[in-house]
Amino acid sequence: MAKWLAHARFIIGALALLFVVAVAAPAQAQQPSQVNPTADAVKEDQLLQQMKIISGRGTIPDAKSYNIEQPAGRDWRGFHQVTLPWITAIVILGILTVLVVFYLIRGMVKIESGRSGRVLVRFNAFERFVHWTTATCFIILAITGLNITVGKNTLLPLLGPDAFSAWSQWGKYAHNYLSFPFTLGVIVIALIWIAGNIPNRIDVEWFKRGGGIVGHDHPPAYRFNAGQKMIYWIVVLGGAAIAASGYILMFPFYTTDVTGMQWAQVAHGIVAVLFIAAMLGHIYIGTIGMEGAFEAMGTGTVDVNWAREHHSLWLEQENAKVGPNETQRQPVHPHATPAE
Numbered sequence: 001m002a003k004w005l006a007h008a009r010f011i012i013g014a015l016a017l018l019f020v021v022a023v024a025a026p027a028q029a030q031q032p033s034q035v036n037p038t039a040d041a042v043k044e045d046q047l048l049q050q051m052k053i054i055s056g057r058g059t060i061p062d063a064k065s066y067n068i069e070q071p072a073g074r075d076w077r078g079f080h081q082v083t084l085p086w087i088t089a090i091v092i093l094g095i096l097t098v099l100v101v102f103y104l105i106r107g108m109v110k111i112e113s114g115r116s117g118r119v120l121v122r123f124n125a126f127e128r129f130v131h132w133t134t135a136t137c138f139i140i141l142a143i144t145g146l147n148i149t150v151g152k153n154t155l156l157p158l159l160g161p162d163a164f165s166a167w168s169q170w171g172k173y174a175h176n177y178l179s180f181p182f183t184l185g186v187i188v189i190a191l192i193w194i195a196g197n198i199p200n201r202i203d204v205e206w207f208k209r210g211g212g213i214v215g216h217d218h219p220p221a222y223r224f225n226a227g228q229k230m231i232y233w234i235v236v237l238g239g240a241a242i243a244a245s246g247y248i249l250m251f252p253f254y255t256t257d258v259t260g261m262q263w264a265q266v267a268h269g270i271v272a273v274l275f276i277a278a279m280l281g282h283i284y285i286g287t288i289g290m291e292g293a294f295e296a297m298g299t300g301t302v303d304v305n306w307a308r309e310h311h312s313l314w315l316e317q318e319n320a321k322v323g324p325n326e327t328q329r330q331p332v333h334p335h336a337t338p339a340e
């Protein structure tokens with residue numbers, strides 16, 4: 001009997017334990033459903049708004065990585081992903097449209113008195129080398145930079161992920177390494193041409209008379225007219241701004257915190273697009289916009305009549321160096337026929 005009772009006690013105890021486990025386990029499993037994700041998200045959002053930052057704890061030395069989210073980060077992401085691509089598209093397509101329309105209305109600015117067949121040196125070999133090195137770097141920096149801003153929206157669908165990744169990787173290397181010769185080029189340009197690019201009263205007159213581009217006037221100018229002086233200062237100041245912001249991005253967190261990095265990217269992106277727009281205008285005038293301009297940077301010489309129409313005061317200075325008889329100037333080639 002005692003043995004039977006012991007068995008019965010054991011079975012009842014086991015059943016009771018089974019019951020407790022069976023009831024408790026689902027209750028435990030139900031626990032997470034008592035969490036309300038929406039309410040928690042609202043709490044987290046309030047926390048984020050009040051504290052401006054959500055940080056965790058970490059073990060690696062870089063404490064910056066403990067920040068999970070901050071409102072400024074979301075604003076910056078919106079700028080980078082949406083606002084900047086739109087600004088870029090509008091400014092660049094806008095300037096291209098303006099240049100095409102201007103060309104259709106104005107056409108090429110001709111040498112009105114025709115070519116004289118005699119030339120004078122405008123840019124020596126060193127000046128041309130610096131110009132073309134800097135310009136080549138600029139064009140590659142612009143293309144590879146624009147790839148970062150709008151490549152994902154434009155090229156990725158065309159090239160597919162593999163080709164786009166490979167191109168972007170090479171683009172990024174090019175952007176980083178060519179920044180150095182570009183910066184050097186801007187510094188040398190700043191030094192060698194500063195003397196001719198200080199604004200003066202002649203520039204005001206030049207602007208008032210439309211610079212010879214709007215209309216058919218030929219306002220006097222020394223070696224660089226007011227339009228070219230503007231390009232010089234855009235290159236020097238824009239180059240300084242883009243280099244400073246670019247090196248902050250290239251060497252992250254050496255000089256600033258995450259907010260500074262975000263500002264550097266905003267500045268770099270905006271200066272880049274304005275810089276590109278200005279250089280498109282510069283390229284237009286140096287090629288199809290004005291007869292005789294390209295050869296100044298191509299061969300290094302310009303026709304005497306071109307100089308007289310666009311830089312009359314500079315021609316006077318140059319003539320004073322060789323004597324008043326400018327027909328002594330070097331002919332383009334022995335059989336050139338003067339138009340005069």
Ligand code: HEM
Pocket residue numbers: 080084138141142144145146148149150172175176179180182183242243244245246247249250265268269272273275276
């Ligand atoms: C000293 C010269 C320069 C340096 C050090 C530099 C550096 C950088 C760096 C580090 C980035 C970030 C790349 C990334 O997110 O991985 C960048 C982006 C960019 N750069 Fe430059 N850069 C320079 C010149 C230029 C020039 C001359 C242009 C254009 C004419 C340019 C246009 C851009 C553009 C459009 C971006 C992408 C902006 C964005 O959407 O985030 N950069 N640059």
